[in-house]
Amino acid sequence: MIRLSPGEPVRRGRREWAVDTGAFVLAAVFSVVTSEPVVDNPAVSDARLAADQVAGALACAALWLRRRWPVGVALAILPVGVFSHFVAGPLEVALFTVAVHRRPRTVARVTALALVCLVATVLVRPDPHTPPELDVFIGLVLIGGVVGWGLYVRSRRQLLASLYERARRDTREAVAREMHDVLAHRLSLLSVHAGALEYRPDAPPGDVRQAAGVIRESAHQALEELREVIGVLRSDAGNGTRNGAEHPQPTLADLLRLVEETRRAGTPVDLRQETGGAADVPRAVGRTAYRVVQEGLTNARKHAAGCEIEVVVAGGPRRGLTVEVRNRLGGTAQNTTRSTSGPAVPGAGVGLVGLAERVALAGGRLEHGRDGGDFRLRAWLPWRA
Incomplete structure (x- = not known):
């Protein structure tokens, strides 16, 4: 049985372990697959790339806490994502979790903060091969997609619970x-x-x-x-x-x-x-x-x-x-x-x-x-x- 209230202990069954493992792997794969512009960018030093990868690994590890503190995990990852590309995958999973397990008002606030961080990311880490407008559009699609999917899952669960x-x-x-x-x-x-x-x-x-x-x-x-x-x-x-x-x-x-x-x-x-x-x-x-x-x-x-x-x-x-x-x-x-x-x-x-x-x-x-x-x-x- 999974308890989703903040601070309460989480006991995972087989299904929860499978879902959490899948989320961890999916976040890591997404970050690695989309990292080519960062890895091939000559302006990014080896030390900065290593720090970026460490930040991504820590963000993936933080996903194991998302059931107990979904908002806290998302708020911790969001500012790091402004400077680290490898945090993108864990950030998508964290936003999805907030949309599933928290009220719409909380989801709206976290999403608004994510949009602010998206604009900041384009300004701090511009992609030399992609126009800024396209970067913002891609980010909007990703954020809107995971949040919308999470809200759909939440509404479906509420419907099943009411039935x-x-x-x-x-x-x-x-x-x-x-x-x-x-x-x-x-x-x-x-x-x-x-x-x-x-x-x-x-x-x-x-x-x-x-x-x-x-x-x-x-x-x-x-x-x-x-x-x-x-x-x-x-x-x-x-x-x-x-x-x-x-x-x-x-x-x-x-x-x-x-x-x-x-x-x-x-x-x-x-x-x-x-x-x-x-x-x-x-x-x-x-x-x-x-x-x-x-x-x-x-x-x-x-x-x-x-x-x-x-x-x-x-x-x-x-x-x-x-x-x-x-x-x-x-x-x-x-x-x-x-x-x-x-x-x-x-x-x-x-x-x-x-x-x-x-x-x-x-x-x-x-x-x-x-x-x-x-x-x-x-x-x-x-x-x-």
Whole structure:
């Protein structure tokens, strides 16, 4: 892992060692390849040429510190470059590093200083074979090229980081939706049956045993479904497909089982399926429809316990799949059930929000709210032939 804040220790992995070695070699090669005008210049003494080469070697060595102090390395090399040609290669690498790892304001200041040093270099070390204007132009191209390339690399890294963070956020939201869908349904069933035991201590032993059995079964199912969700999430994360194959997610074919569980909890449910066969519904569409019905039943048990629930699933290829869950609001049934089954099941208020996100991801639409004296939850999902 590389830490780029000033003063923090740098730990290089294989990739970082390869990149730093490549930068060192590239800087040295660039300086040597472009040194012919300096080496062949009779006005340059041997002592000055040797000092120039030593300065270039030290500048190349300083590149190993560029990850920790990119601005410092660039500022140290820039004034030396006015008098030494062999510093040109390390200077290009240093400017590139500043553009990659520092804010645009800092990059602009360092670049401006580099342009000033470029003009000073042409005045202090003029090339007898090249016009000064051409020297300045070549320098501008080199500086602009490495700085522009560095800014592009920086923006690309920021884009990838933002996409990675968005993917992490979407994954957390997906996990939250799955956990809510699985646990809210099962725990609401547990609350209904446990409330019945609490508020009817004089119930016949047979009813107590039956309620206790339903509680145990619901708890077992909650653990199983939670394990299924975790298995699918691990499979989606790239840990293989075995868990996903062993623990398939529910589809529209499991809707009758879901309704029967709600009926056994004492809530009357009228289910109508008009799809011409649940097996014909695509799995992804059926899974989303199942979650819509599950959330509708859970909300009805929380806020209108004992009231009859009407579930309608209709549609077909090309015209889409419509799922509607409707229940009465308030009234005698709700009050009676609460008096015998305990207080209303608390809710976090995020079920419908997560459901809307799920339906939107499937390309559908979700509507919910009061419809006269009823609460209606309605979803439309695309069904492609």
